[in-house]
Amino acid sequence: MSAALLDKKVVVVSGVGPGLGRSICLEAAAAGATVVLAARTESRLLEVAAEVEAIGGTALCVPADITDEAAVQNLVTRTVETFGRVDALVNNAFSMPSMKPLERTDYEQIRSSLDMTVLGGLRMTQAFTPALAEAKGSVVMINSMVLRHSEPRYGSYKLTKAALLAMSQTLATELGSKGVRVNSVLPGYIWTDQLKWYFGEIAGKYGITAEQVYAQTAAKSDLARLPEPAEVAKAVVFLASDWASAITGQTLDVNCGEYHN
Template sequence: MSTALLSGKVVVVSGVGPGLGRSIGTESAAAGAKVVLAARTESRLKEVAAEIEAAGGETLCVPTDITDDDAVRNLVRRTLDTFGRVDALVNNAFAVPSMKPLSRTDFQQIRDSLDVTVLGGLRMTQAFTDALTETKGSVVMINSSVLRHSEPRYGSYKAAKSALLAMSQTLATELGDKGIRVNTVAPGYIWSGQLKWYFGEIAKKYDIPAEQVYQQTADRCDLKRLPEPDEIARAVVFLASDWASAVTGQTLDVNCGEYHV
Protein backbone atom coordinates (compact mmCIF):
# COMPACT_ATOMS: atom_id res chain seq x y z
CA MET A 1 0.00 0.00 0.00
CA SER A 2 1.70 3.20 -1.15
CA THR A 3 0.04 6.51 -0.34
CA ALA A 4 1.03 10.16 -0.06
CA LEU A 5 -0.49 10.72 3.38
CA LEU A 6 2.87 11.73 4.84
CA SER A 7 4.43 13.35 1.78
CA GLY A 8 7.07 15.90 2.78
CA LYS A 9 6.84 15.02 6.47
CA VAL A 10 9.46 13.76 8.92
CA VAL A 11 8.46 10.94 11.25
CA VAL A 12 10.49 9.84 14.27
CA VAL A 13 9.94 6.24 15.40
CA SER A 14 11.26 4.94 18.71
CA GLY A 15 11.44 1.25 19.51
CA VAL A 16 12.44 -0.15 16.12
CA GLY A 17 12.55 -3.93 16.09
CA PRO A 18 11.70 -6.69 13.62
CA GLY A 19 7.94 -6.49 14.24
CA LEU A 20 5.71 -3.47 14.64
CA GLY A 21 8.56 -0.94 14.83
CA ARG A 22 9.82 -2.07 11.45
CA SER A 23 6.34 -1.84 9.95
CA ILE A 24 5.77 1.67 11.31
CA GLY A 25 9.00 2.73 9.67
CA THR A 26 8.35 1.10 6.31
CA GLU A 27 4.69 2.16 6.11
CA SER A 28 5.59 5.75 7.04
CA ALA A 29 8.17 5.76 4.27
CA ALA A 30 5.68 4.24 1.83
CA ALA A 31 3.34 7.12 2.73
CA GLY A 32 6.02 9.59 1.69
CA ALA A 33 7.77 10.43 4.97
CA LYS A 34 11.43 10.75 5.76
CA VAL A 35 11.89 8.39 8.68
CA VAL A 36 14.13 8.74 11.73
CA LEU A 37 14.72 5.37 13.37
CA ALA A 38 15.63 5.23 17.06
CA ALA A 39 16.36 2.20 19.24
CA ARG A 40 19.14 0.88 21.43
CA THR A 41 20.28 -1.80 18.98
CA GLU A 42 21.99 -0.20 15.99
CA SER A 43 21.97 -3.37 13.90
CA ARG A 44 18.16 -3.42 13.91
CA LEU A 45 18.05 0.22 12.83
CA LYS A 46 20.35 -0.47 9.90
CA GLU A 47 18.29 -3.45 8.75
CA VAL A 48 15.09 -1.43 8.63
CA ALA A 49 16.87 1.57 7.09
CA ALA A 50 18.29 -0.64 4.33
CA GLU A 51 14.80 -1.93 3.53
CA ILE A 52 13.35 1.57 3.36
CA GLU A 53 16.20 2.96 1.29
CA ALA A 54 16.05 0.02 -1.12
CA ALA A 55 12.46 1.10 -1.84
CA GLY A 56 13.57 4.68 -2.47
CA GLY A 57 12.95 6.14 0.98
CA GLU A 58 15.14 8.40 3.08
CA THR A 59 16.15 7.55 6.65
CA LEU A 60 18.31 8.56 9.58
CA CYS A 61 19.43 6.01 12.18
CA VAL A 62 20.18 7.25 15.69
CA PRO A 63 20.95 4.63 18.36
CA THR A 64 19.01 5.90 21.38
CA ASP A 65 18.23 4.85 24.92
CA ILE A 66 14.97 6.69 25.64
CA THR A 67 15.59 6.45 29.39
CA ASP A 68 18.66 8.68 29.00
CA ASP A 69 18.18 12.46 28.78
CA ASP A 70 21.40 13.09 26.84
CA ALA A 71 20.62 10.35 24.34
CA VAL A 72 17.18 11.79 23.65
CA ARG A 73 18.56 15.31 23.28
CA ASN A 74 21.08 13.91 20.79
CA LEU A 75 18.22 12.31 18.85
CA VAL A 76 16.40 15.64 18.61
CA ARG A 77 19.57 17.44 17.54
CA ARG A 78 20.50 14.86 14.90
CA THR A 79 16.95 14.88 13.51
CA LEU A 80 16.77 18.67 13.17
CA ASP A 81 20.31 18.94 11.82
CA THR A 82 19.51 16.37 9.13
CA PHE A 83 15.91 17.16 8.16
CA GLY A 84 15.20 20.54 9.75
CA ARG A 85 11.76 19.60 11.07
CA VAL A 86 9.66 16.97 12.83
CA ASP A 87 6.03 16.31 11.93
CA ALA A 88 5.25 13.17 13.90
CA LEU A 89 6.66 11.25 16.83
CA VAL A 90 5.70 7.59 17.28
CA ASN A 91 6.48 6.23 20.73
CA ASN A 92 6.65 2.49 20.17
CA ALA A 93 9.38 1.56 22.67
CA PHE A 94 8.28 -0.43 25.71
CA ALA A 95 9.52 -2.99 28.20
CA VAL A 96 7.42 -6.00 29.14
CA PRO A 97 7.31 -6.30 32.93
CA SER A 98 7.19 -9.56 34.87
CA MET A 99 4.38 -11.77 33.62
CA LYS A 100 3.63 -13.02 37.13
CA PRO A 101 0.66 -12.45 39.42
CA LEU A 102 0.90 -9.06 41.07
CA SER A 103 1.22 -10.78 44.43
CA ARG A 104 4.55 -12.24 43.29
CA THR A 105 5.86 -9.53 40.96
CA ASP A 106 9.22 -7.96 41.70
CA PHE A 107 8.83 -4.20 42.20
CA GLN A 108 12.03 -3.42 40.30
CA GLN A 109 10.66 -5.12 37.18
CA ILE A 110 7.59 -2.90 37.38
CA ARG A 111 9.78 0.19 37.86
CA ASP A 112 11.89 -0.75 34.84
CA SER A 113 8.78 -1.18 32.70
CA LEU A 114 7.35 2.17 33.78
CA ASP A 115 10.71 3.85 33.13
CA VAL A 116 10.71 2.79 29.48
CA THR A 117 7.03 2.58 28.60
CA VAL A 118 5.70 5.64 30.41
CA LEU A 119 8.58 7.92 31.37
CA GLY A 120 10.44 7.12 28.16
CA GLY A 121 7.42 8.17 26.13
CA LEU A 122 7.07 11.34 28.19
CA ARG A 123 10.77 12.16 27.86
CA MET A 124 10.56 11.79 24.08
CA THR A 125 7.41 13.90 23.87
CA GLN A 126 8.88 16.66 26.03
CA ALA A 127 12.08 16.72 23.96
CA PHE A 128 10.24 17.00 20.64
CA THR A 129 7.52 19.43 21.75
CA ASP A 130 9.21 22.57 20.41
CA ALA A 131 9.82 20.98 17.01
CA LEU A 132 6.28 19.59 16.84
CA THR A 133 4.89 23.00 17.78
CA GLU A 134 6.55 24.47 14.70
CA THR A 135 4.81 22.01 12.40
CA LYS A 136 1.53 21.57 14.34
CA GLY A 137 2.58 17.97 14.49
CA SER A 138 1.38 14.71 15.97
CA VAL A 139 2.36 12.21 18.65
CA VAL A 140 1.19 8.60 18.42
CA MET A 141 1.59 6.37 21.45
CA ILE A 142 1.60 2.60 20.90
CA ASN A 143 -0.41 0.94 23.62
CA SER A 144 -2.00 -2.52 23.85
CA SER A 145 -5.36 -4.26 24.10
CA VAL A 146 -4.23 -5.30 27.58
CA LEU A 147 -6.20 -2.16 28.45
CA ARG A 148 -9.38 -4.08 27.67
CA HIS A 149 -8.97 -7.13 29.95
CA SER A 150 -7.72 -8.20 33.38
CA GLU A 151 -6.39 -11.67 32.67
CA PRO A 152 -4.07 -13.28 35.22
CA ARG A 153 -0.35 -12.44 35.01
CA TYR A 154 -0.95 -9.31 32.93
CA GLY A 155 -1.35 -6.97 35.90
CA SER A 156 2.06 -5.30 35.69
CA TYR A 157 1.76 -4.88 31.93
CA LYS A 158 -1.73 -3.43 32.25
CA ALA A 159 -0.56 -1.03 34.96
CA ALA A 160 2.18 0.35 32.68
CA LYS A 161 -0.02 0.61 29.61
CA SER A 162 -2.90 2.16 31.58
CA ALA A 163 -0.50 4.79 32.92
CA LEU A 164 0.68 5.42 29.36
CA LEU A 165 -2.90 5.95 28.20
CA ALA A 166 -3.70 8.36 31.04
CA MET A 167 -0.52 10.29 30.30
CA SER A 168 -1.35 10.40 26.58
CA GLN A 169 -4.81 11.82 27.22
CA THR A 170 -3.41 14.49 29.53
CA LEU A 171 -0.74 15.41 26.99
CA ALA A 172 -3.46 15.82 24.35
CA THR A 173 -5.08 18.43 26.56
CA GLU A 174 -1.85 20.15 27.61
CA LEU A 175 -0.36 20.32 24.09
CA GLY A 176 -3.56 21.11 22.24
CA ASP A 177 -3.04 24.87 22.38
CA LYS A 178 0.29 24.34 20.61
CA GLY A 179 -1.51 22.58 17.77
CA ILE A 180 0.00 19.21 18.68
CA ARG A 181 -2.28 16.19 18.49
CA VAL A 182 -1.68 13.18 20.77
CA ASN A 183 -3.39 9.87 20.02
CA THR A 184 -3.04 6.20 20.87
CA VAL A 185 -3.07 2.99 18.86
CA ALA A 186 -3.93 -0.13 20.87
CA PRO A 187 -3.08 -3.32 18.97
CA GLY A 188 -4.38 -6.74 19.89
CA TYR A 189 -2.37 -9.82 19.06
CA ILE A 190 0.22 -9.00 16.38
CA TRP A 191 0.85 -11.84 13.95
CA SER A 192 4.61 -11.49 13.69
CA GLY A 193 7.70 -13.50 14.54
CA GLN A 194 7.47 -13.39 18.32
CA LEU A 195 3.82 -14.47 18.42
CA LYS A 196 4.45 -17.18 15.84
CA TRP A 197 7.22 -18.55 18.05
CA TYR A 198 4.98 -18.40 21.14
CA PHE A 199 2.13 -20.21 19.41
CA GLY A 200 4.63 -22.82 18.28
CA GLU A 201 5.69 -23.40 21.87
CA ILE A 202 2.06 -23.79 22.95
CA ALA A 203 1.51 -26.26 20.13
CA LYS A 204 4.48 -28.36 21.30
CA LYS A 205 3.26 -28.30 24.91
CA TYR A 206 -0.19 -29.63 24.01
CA ASP A 207 0.91 -31.71 21.01
CA ILE A 208 -1.39 -29.93 18.60
CA PRO A 209 -0.72 -28.15 15.28
CA ALA A 210 0.35 -24.51 15.52
CA GLU A 211 -2.47 -23.69 13.11
CA GLN A 212 -4.94 -24.90 15.72
CA VAL A 213 -3.49 -22.55 18.32
CA TYR A 214 -3.82 -19.69 15.85
CA GLN A 215 -7.41 -20.49 14.95
CA GLN A 216 -8.52 -20.95 18.55
CA THR A 217 -7.16 -17.49 19.27
CA ALA A 218 -8.48 -15.92 16.08
CA ASP A 219 -11.96 -17.33 16.66
CA ARG A 220 -12.37 -14.81 19.48
CA CYS A 221 -12.10 -12.01 16.92
CA ASP A 222 -14.92 -10.87 14.65
CA LEU A 223 -12.76 -11.23 11.53
CA LYS A 224 -11.52 -14.69 12.61
CA ARG A 225 -7.91 -13.71 12.08
CA LEU A 226 -5.17 -11.75 13.83
CA PRO A 227 -3.85 -8.36 12.64
CA GLU A 228 -0.44 -8.20 10.99
CA PRO A 229 2.16 -5.51 11.78
CA ASP A 230 1.60 -3.54 8.57
CA GLU A 231 -2.14 -3.25 9.31
CA ILE A 232 -1.43 -1.72 12.70
CA ALA A 233 1.23 0.55 11.22
CA ARG A 234 -1.28 1.96 8.73
CA ALA A 235 -3.47 3.07 11.63
CA VAL A 236 -0.40 4.90 12.98
CA VAL A 237 0.18 6.53 9.59
CA PHE A 238 -3.42 7.76 9.53
CA LEU A 239 -3.16 9.35 12.99
CA ALA A 240 0.17 10.94 12.09
CA SER A 241 -1.25 12.42 8.89
CA ASP A 242 -3.32 15.50 8.11
CA TRP A 243 -6.28 13.22 7.45
CA ALA A 244 -6.56 13.02 11.25
CA SER A 245 -6.13 16.77 11.73
CA ALA A 246 -9.17 17.02 14.04
CA VAL A 247 -8.42 13.84 15.98
CA THR A 248 -6.69 14.09 19.36
CA GLY A 249 -6.92 12.41 22.74
CA GLN A 250 -8.36 9.28 21.11
CA THR A 251 -7.53 5.58 21.16
CA LEU A 252 -7.81 3.52 17.97
CA ASP A 253 -8.05 -0.21 18.67
CA VAL A 254 -6.66 -2.48 15.95
CA ASN A 255 -7.56 -6.04 16.95
CA CYS A 256 -9.70 -7.55 14.18
CA GLY A 257 -12.72 -7.17 16.48
CA GLU A 258 -11.45 -9.04 19.53
CA TYR A 259 -12.69 -6.26 21.81
CA HIS A 260 -15.35 -3.61 21.24
CA VAL A 261 -14.91 -0.20 22.87
Protein backbone atom coordinates (compact mmCIF):
# COMPACT_ATOMS: atom_id res chain seq x y z
CA MET A 1 0.00 0.00 0.00
CA SER A 2 2.89 2.38 0.70
CA ALA A 3 3.75 2.46 -3.01
CA ALA A 4 0.39 4.17 -3.64
CA LEU A 5 0.57 6.79 -0.89
CA LEU A 6 0.48 9.60 -3.47
CA ASP A 7 -1.41 7.82 -6.22
CA LYS A 8 -2.90 10.29 -8.75
CA LYS A 9 -1.68 13.28 -6.72
CA VAL A 10 0.30 16.24 -8.08
CA VAL A 11 3.28 17.29 -5.98
CA VAL A 12 5.27 20.49 -6.51
CA VAL A 13 8.86 20.48 -5.22
CA SER A 14 11.01 23.61 -5.04
CA GLY A 15 14.78 23.72 -4.73
CA VAL A 16 15.34 20.60 -6.82
CA GLY A 17 19.00 19.75 -7.12
CA PRO A 18 21.26 16.70 -6.78
CA GLY A 19 20.63 16.25 -3.05
CA LEU A 20 17.43 16.05 -1.01
CA GLY A 21 15.29 17.73 -3.70
CA ARG A 22 16.16 14.93 -6.11
CA SER A 23 15.27 12.25 -3.55
CA ILE A 24 11.94 13.91 -2.72
CA CYS A 25 11.00 13.90 -6.41
CA LEU A 26 11.99 10.25 -6.86
CA GLU A 27 10.23 9.02 -3.71
CA ALA A 28 7.09 11.01 -4.55
CA ALA A 29 7.06 9.51 -8.05
CA ALA A 30 7.64 6.03 -6.63
CA ALA A 31 4.60 6.63 -4.39
CA GLY A 32 2.46 7.36 -7.46
CA ALA A 33 2.65 11.14 -7.72
CA THR A 34 3.04 13.34 -10.75
CA VAL A 35 5.93 15.64 -9.87
CA VAL A 36 6.47 19.30 -10.78
CA LEU A 37 10.12 20.27 -10.40
CA ALA A 38 11.11 23.88 -9.71
CA ALA A 39 14.54 25.47 -9.30
CA ARG A 40 16.62 28.21 -10.87
CA THR A 41 18.97 25.84 -12.74
CA GLU A 42 17.11 24.16 -15.60
CA SER A 43 19.84 21.59 -16.30
CA ARG A 44 19.41 20.13 -12.81
CA LEU A 45 15.65 19.92 -13.29
CA LEU A 46 16.05 18.04 -16.55
CA GLU A 47 18.46 15.54 -14.98
CA VAL A 48 16.11 14.73 -12.12
CA ALA A 49 13.06 14.67 -14.41
CA ALA A 50 14.82 12.07 -16.56
CA GLU A 51 15.30 9.91 -13.46
CA VAL A 52 11.65 10.31 -12.51
CA GLU A 53 10.57 9.25 -15.98
CA ALA A 54 13.01 6.34 -15.94
CA ILE A 55 11.10 4.79 -13.02
CA GLY A 56 7.78 5.29 -14.80
CA GLY A 57 6.81 8.64 -13.33
CA THR A 58 5.55 11.85 -14.90
CA ALA A 59 7.50 15.08 -14.43
CA LEU A 60 7.12 18.71 -15.43
CA CYS A 61 10.13 21.04 -15.23
CA VAL A 62 9.50 24.74 -14.56
CA PRO A 63 12.60 26.89 -14.01
CA ALA A 64 11.69 29.34 -11.25
CA ASP A 65 13.28 31.74 -8.82
CA ILE A 66 10.99 31.65 -5.79
CA THR A 67 12.11 35.13 -4.75
CA ASP A 68 10.44 36.46 -7.92
CA GLU A 69 6.66 36.94 -7.83
CA ALA A 70 6.17 36.58 -11.58
CA ALA A 71 8.23 33.38 -11.67
CA VAL A 72 6.15 31.84 -8.89
CA GLN A 73 2.89 32.82 -10.57
CA ASN A 74 4.15 31.23 -13.79
CA LEU A 75 4.92 28.04 -11.86
CA VAL A 76 1.37 27.94 -10.50
CA THR A 77 -0.13 28.62 -13.93
CA ARG A 78 1.97 25.98 -15.69
CA THR A 79 1.14 23.40 -13.04
CA VAL A 80 -2.61 23.98 -12.97
CA GLU A 81 -2.93 24.31 -16.75
CA THR A 82 -1.00 21.07 -17.27
CA PHE A 83 -2.46 18.87 -14.53
CA GLY A 84 -5.57 20.67 -13.29
CA ARG A 85 -4.77 20.31 -9.61
CA VAL A 86 -2.13 20.56 -6.87
CA ASP A 87 -2.22 18.19 -3.93
CA ALA A 88 1.06 18.93 -2.17
CA LEU A 89 3.74 21.60 -2.08
CA VAL A 90 7.20 20.82 -0.75
CA ASN A 91 9.19 23.96 0.07
CA ASN A 92 12.75 22.65 -0.13
CA ALA A 93 14.53 25.72 -1.52
CA PHE A 94 16.87 27.55 0.84
CA SER A 95 19.91 29.78 0.91
CA MET A 96 22.73 29.18 3.36
CA PRO A 97 23.46 32.34 5.38
CA SER A 98 26.75 33.46 6.90
CA MET A 99 28.53 30.80 8.96
CA LYS A 100 30.32 33.40 11.07
CA PRO A 101 29.54 33.94 14.77
CA LEU A 102 26.58 36.27 15.22
CA GLU A 103 28.80 38.90 16.84
CA ARG A 104 30.48 39.49 13.46
CA THR A 105 28.03 38.03 10.97
CA ASP A 106 27.26 39.25 7.46
CA TYR A 107 23.87 41.00 7.48
CA GLU A 108 23.45 40.84 3.72
CA GLN A 109 23.81 37.06 3.75
CA ILE A 110 21.16 36.83 6.46
CA ARG A 111 18.81 39.02 4.40
CA SER A 112 19.41 36.89 1.32
CA SER A 113 18.78 33.69 3.27
CA LEU A 114 15.57 35.02 4.81
CA ASP A 115 14.37 36.19 1.39
CA MET A 116 14.88 32.77 -0.18
CA THR A 117 14.12 30.38 2.68
CA VAL A 118 11.36 32.16 4.58
CA LEU A 119 9.78 34.72 2.27
CA GLY A 120 10.27 32.43 -0.73
CA GLY A 121 8.45 29.66 1.12
CA LEU A 122 5.68 32.07 2.06
CA ARG A 123 5.38 33.34 -1.50
CA MET A 124 5.08 29.77 -2.79
CA THR A 125 2.51 28.82 -0.16
CA GLN A 126 0.39 31.92 -0.80
CA ALA A 127 0.43 31.33 -4.55
CA PHE A 128 -0.54 27.67 -4.33
CA THR A 129 -3.12 28.04 -1.53
CA PRO A 130 -6.19 28.25 -3.83
CA ALA A 131 -5.27 25.02 -5.62
CA LEU A 132 -4.25 23.30 -2.38
CA ALA A 133 -7.51 24.35 -0.72
CA GLU A 134 -9.50 22.85 -3.59
CA ALA A 135 -7.65 19.55 -3.18
CA LYS A 136 -7.58 19.68 0.65
CA GLY A 137 -3.86 19.36 0.20
CA SER A 138 -0.64 19.61 2.14
CA VAL A 139 2.43 21.82 2.51
CA VAL A 140 5.71 20.36 3.76
CA MET A 141 8.48 22.73 4.80
CA ILE A 142 12.03 21.39 4.83
CA ASN A 143 13.65 22.71 7.98
CA SER A 144 16.78 21.55 9.83
CA MET A 145 18.05 19.98 13.04
CA VAL A 146 19.90 23.28 13.55
CA LEU A 147 16.82 24.21 15.60
CA ARG A 148 17.82 21.57 18.14
CA HIS A 149 21.24 22.96 19.04
CA SER A 150 23.14 26.23 19.54
CA GLU A 151 26.55 25.35 18.17
CA PRO A 152 28.98 28.14 17.27
CA ARG A 153 28.77 29.60 13.73
CA TYR A 154 25.24 28.26 13.14
CA GLY A 155 23.47 31.30 14.61
CA SER A 156 22.46 32.86 11.30
CA TYR A 157 21.26 29.53 9.92
CA LYS A 158 19.26 28.83 13.09
CA LEU A 159 17.75 32.31 12.91
CA THR A 160 16.50 31.65 9.39
CA LYS A 161 15.17 28.17 10.11
CA ALA A 162 13.50 29.31 13.35
CA ALA A 163 11.67 31.98 11.39
CA LEU A 164 10.63 29.32 8.86
CA LEU A 165 9.23 27.13 11.64
CA ALA A 166 7.31 30.00 13.24
CA MET A 167 5.85 30.88 9.86
CA SER A 168 4.94 27.25 9.18
CA GLN A 169 3.07 26.90 12.48
CA THR A 170 1.13 30.10 11.86
CA LEU A 171 0.26 28.98 8.33
CA ALA A 172 -1.02 25.69 9.74
CA THR A 173 -3.44 27.66 11.91
CA GLU A 174 -4.47 30.11 9.19
CA LEU A 175 -4.92 27.52 6.42
CA GLY A 176 -6.54 24.85 8.57
CA SER A 177 -10.00 26.26 7.91
CA LYS A 178 -9.35 25.72 4.18
CA GLY A 179 -8.44 22.08 4.79
CA VAL A 180 -4.77 22.66 4.02
CA ARG A 181 -2.21 21.02 6.31
CA VAL A 182 1.24 22.52 6.96
CA ASN A 183 4.03 20.47 8.55
CA SER A 184 7.81 20.54 8.77
CA VAL A 185 10.52 17.93 8.36
CA LEU A 186 13.76 18.54 10.27
CA PRO A 187 16.58 16.44 8.81
CA GLY A 188 19.87 15.87 10.55
CA TYR A 189 23.05 15.48 8.56
CA ILE A 190 22.03 13.88 5.25
CA TRP A 191 24.51 11.45 3.68
CA THR A 192 24.70 13.13 0.28
CA ASP A 193 27.63 13.74 -2.06
CA GLN A 194 27.96 17.26 -0.65
CA LEU A 195 28.34 15.95 2.90
CA LYS A 196 30.79 13.28 1.72
CA TRP A 197 32.91 16.04 0.18
CA TYR A 198 32.67 18.11 3.37
CA PHE A 199 33.74 15.19 5.55
CA GLY A 200 36.66 14.66 3.20
CA GLU A 201 37.71 18.28 3.72
CA ILE A 202 37.51 17.88 7.50
CA ALA A 203 39.49 14.66 7.32
CA GLY A 204 42.24 16.36 5.36
CA LYS A 205 42.37 19.24 7.83
CA TYR A 206 42.83 16.99 10.86
CA GLY A 207 44.87 14.21 9.24
CA ILE A 208 42.25 11.48 9.64
CA THR A 209 40.05 9.56 7.21
CA ALA A 210 36.60 10.53 5.99
CA GLU A 211 35.35 7.26 7.48
CA GLN A 212 36.59 8.38 10.88
CA VAL A 213 34.81 11.72 10.51
CA TYR A 214 31.60 9.84 9.66
CA ALA A 215 32.00 7.50 12.65
CA GLN A 216 32.64 10.38 15.06
CA THR A 217 29.60 12.27 13.76
CA ALA A 218 27.31 9.25 13.64
CA ALA A 219 28.28 8.18 17.16
CA LYS A 220 26.19 11.08 18.48
CA SER A 221 22.99 9.45 17.22
CA ASP A 222 21.06 6.53 18.67
CA LEU A 223 21.31 4.52 15.45
CA ALA A 224 25.02 5.33 15.07
CA ARG A 225 24.56 6.40 11.46
CA LEU A 226 23.40 9.34 9.35
CA PRO A 227 20.08 9.52 7.45
CA GLU A 228 20.14 8.71 3.75
CA PRO A 229 18.39 11.19 1.41
CA ALA A 230 15.66 8.67 0.59
CA GLU A 231 14.84 8.24 4.29
CA VAL A 232 14.23 11.97 4.70
CA ALA A 233 12.25 12.02 1.45
CA LYS A 234 9.99 9.20 2.64
CA ALA A 235 9.10 11.26 5.72
CA VAL A 236 8.13 14.08 3.36
CA VAL A 237 6.00 11.69 1.30
CA PHE A 238 4.20 10.53 4.43
CA LEU A 239 3.32 14.08 5.52
CA ALA A 240 2.18 14.94 1.99
CA SER A 241 -0.09 11.90 1.87
CA ASP A 242 -3.59 11.18 3.16
CA TRP A 243 -2.04 8.92 5.78
CA ALA A 244 -1.16 12.15 7.60
CA SER A 245 -4.63 13.65 7.11
CA ALA A 246 -5.01 14.59 10.80
CA ILE A 247 -1.48 15.95 11.21
CA THR A 248 -0.79 19.66 10.88
CA GLY A 249 1.41 22.25 12.58
CA GLN A 250 3.91 19.54 13.52
CA THR A 251 7.64 18.95 13.10
CA LEU A 252 9.05 15.52 12.25
CA ASP A 253 12.72 15.05 13.16
CA VAL A 254 14.66 12.69 10.87
CA ASN A 255 18.13 12.47 12.41
CA CYS A 256 18.63 8.82 13.44
CA GLY A 257 18.13 9.88 17.04
CA GLU A 258 20.86 12.50 17.31
CA TYR A 259 18.40 14.88 18.96
CA HIS A 260 15.17 14.03 20.79
CA ASN A 261 12.16 16.31 20.50
